[in-house]
Amino acid sequence: MKAQLLLLLELQNIDSSVQELRAKINSLPEKLTPAKNDLAKLEAILQEEKDRLAETESWRKELESIIQTEEEAIKKAKAKVQSAKSSKDYSAANRELENKRKSKSEREDDLLKMMEAIEKSRAEMESHDKDIKALREHLTAEEESIRAEIAVLEPKAEKRAAGRDEVLNQIQPGLLKRYNHIMKKRAYALAPVVDGVCRGCHMQVPPQLNNILARLDSIETCPRCYRMLYRQDILEDAGE
Ligand SMILES: [Zn+2]
Structure with missing residues (x-):
């Protein structure tokens, strides 16, 4: 019975080391899950930033065209001031011109603020883009090293399992x-x-x-x- 016992123990040794190797092989890719989740989060953030920037850019264009229209209106108001016949007309035209100038200057301030915001969000996007690239590189390197590790473990598990039948047949x-x-x-x-x-x-x-x-x-x-x-x-x- 001793020989049988030794065979059973050998079988158990084979089974437990194959199980251990298989568990390790299966667990290796899971190591990358946190980094993959981080990457997905960063990519989502970057996409949101891109969408927001596109929206701001379209507002900027709209504002620029409004300012353009106001410049035309100022020109007209100036002409009105110059062609005023009475002092009453003159001061009314002058008031109108002042109002238009004020409105345009306010819009120009808005445009400046908007352009600053665009600049800032571009810088943020660039930094996030950099983070994403670094994380992708890290993931690629990790994946490669995991593949290499698995390439070593797989044949080890197969080699260990190969002798199993021979032991098994003697039990x-x-x-x-x-x-x-x-x-x-x-x-x-x-x-x-x-x-x-x-x-x-x-x-x-x-x-x-x-x-x-x-x-x-x-x-x-x-x-x-x-x-x-x-x-x-x-x-x-x-x-x-
Ligand atoms: Zn017991």
């Missing part, structure tokens, strides 16, 4: 069935008993069971966690 069908049954529920199917305690569930096994295990005649089951048990000390002694 008695009944034991294999027990092994597979436990593996459906547990991360590992065999547990050592050390100082009378099952290492799978930390329960003290009955002394009688502990003695049966010492004989290496059969493979017993832990009454609590149902794992297949073996005595680490006996196995080590027998191995020497």
Whole structure:
């Protein structure tokens, strides 16, 4: 039974290291999720800024054309002042001209403010664009290094799994069935008993069971966690 036990332990070793490698391979791409989320957020912000800028630019054009119209009106008002026949007409025309000049100057102030805002948002966009480029570069480099890491791990997992069938074919069908049954529920199917305690569930096994295990005649089951048990000390002694 010792040979069977050793085969089962080998199978367990293979299964657990393949599982570990597979879990690592699967978890590697997930490392990039936070950076990818950050990139998406930054891209959304930049898009909003672009939309807002386009809107401001169209307001600016509108304002410029209004100012143009007002310049025409000022010219007309000036002509009216010059052609005033009476002092009453003259002062009325002059008032009108002053009002138009004031209105135009206010609009010019607005335009100046708008142009400053445009300048500022262009600078912000440039800085966000830079951040996005840097993040993209970082992500590309990370993806490459993850691909390289996976390229090393994949063949490792395959190589480890390759010997599985050979081990499996030497195990008695009944034991294999027990092994597979436990593996459906547990991360590992065999547990050592050390100082009378099952290492799978930390329960003290009955002394009688502990003695049966010492004989290496059969493979017993832990009454609590149902794992297949073996005595680490006996196995080590027998191995020497
Ligand atoms: Zn147990």
